[in-house]
Amino acid sequence: MHEAWLAQRDEIVQSAEKATQFLQAQVSTGPATAASTLGQPVFDRTYQQIKSSYDAKLGGFGSAPKFPRPVTLNFLVRYYARTGDKAALQMTLHTLRAMARGGMHDHLGGGFHRYSTDASWHVPHFEKMLCCGCGR
Amino acid sequence: MTDRQELRKKADATFAAFADRLGPQGAAVPQLVAALDFSLSKPKQIVIAGQAGAPDTRAMLRLVHDRFIPNKILLLADGGPAQQQLAEHLPFLKGVSRKDRRATAYICENYVCQLPTADLGVAAQLLDGTWKPRASQ
Numbered sequence: 001m002h003e004a005w006l007a008q009r010d011e012i013v014q015s016a017e018k019a020t021q022f023l024q025a026q027v028s029t030g031p032a033t034a035a036s037t038l039g040q041p042v043f044d045r046t047y048q049q050i051k052s053s054y055d056a057k058l059g060g061f062g063s064a065p066k067f068p069r070p071v072t073l074n075f076l077v078r079y080y081a082r083t084g085d086k087a088a089l090q091m092t093l094h095t096l097r098a099m100a101r102g103g104m105h106d107h108l109g110g111g112f113h114r115y116s117t118d119a120s121w122h123v124p125h126f127e128k129m130l131c132c133g134c135g136r
Numbered sequence: 137m138t139d140r141q142e143l144r145k146k147a148d149a150t151f152a153a154f155a156d157r158l159g160p161q162g163a164a165v166p167q168l169v170a171a172l173d174f175s176l177s178k179p180k181q182i183v184i185a186g187q188a189g190a191p192d193t194r195a196m197l198r199l200v201h202d203r204f205i206p207n208k209i210l211l212l213a214d215g216g217p218a219q220q221q222l223a224e225h226l227p228f229l230k231g232v233s234r235k236d237r238r239a240t241a242y243i244c245e246n247y248v249c250q251l252p253t254a255d256l257g258v259a260a261q262l263l264d265g266t267w268k269p270r271a272s273q
Contacts, residue, residue: 037155038172046158050163069166071167075170075173077206078173082206
């Protein structure tokens with residue numbers, strides 16, 4: 001890295017500027033929409049997006065590797081509380097139970113590994129995060 | 137927690153800034169959508185007046201944790217400095233204390249509180265929204 005910095009400094013700075021511009025273009029959202037116009041349609045669309053990636057047989061979302069996101073489940077139980085849509089609750093419970101039965105769950109030491117390398121929760125990626133996987 | 141409008145405005149500005157993304161890409165930012173859900177709900181303030189760790193306080197807390205109340209704001213009023221500090225923003229906390237030396241629940245919706253109760257049965261009904269005052273009492 002030191003060599004690259006000495007030999008190609010201009011190119012690196014240029015490339016960093018391009019990346020910054022790209023990020024700025026991504027983040028700028030144009031005229032802000034009033035927060036008051038946000039509401040049920042946002043919840044419904046988010047729910048449909050999550051639902052369309054749900055693995056009804058094995059639990060979880062998307063295909064392997066299955067990377068559980070607590071925030072997705074947090075949204076789903078809130079959606080259930082708001083709308084009474086039982087499928088939102090079922091998706092959450094089925095996913096959590098599948099995770100608890102599978103290899104991602106550390107049955108000896110407690111807690112959960114970071115993700116499942118396969119779609120059926122057999123083989124975990126052996127890494128635990130302090131934030132959400134440490135268990136007892 | 138403290139009903140400070142300037143913080144509410146900042147939160148609304150955050151939602152507004154990400155409005156274009158919240159609709160079409162909500163699944164990518166579920167916690168932001170969950171925060172929007174909270175901001176559009178009527179908050180339920182639950183203040184437990186009691187001593188931290190005491191059995192009656194824990195029993196009251198168990199009632200709350202037994203239920204899924206996504207719009208709750210849960211506070212412990214132990215009579216100590218933290219309560220005094222919060223009361224600077226939330227004046228009603230000043231008068232919150234145990235009744236008959238028992239852990240007492242103050243259950244409020246939209247910053248309007250029900251009568252405080254130290255009775256677990258009544259507190260459970262208040263949390264579930266099924267409590268009705270008896271006419272004969």
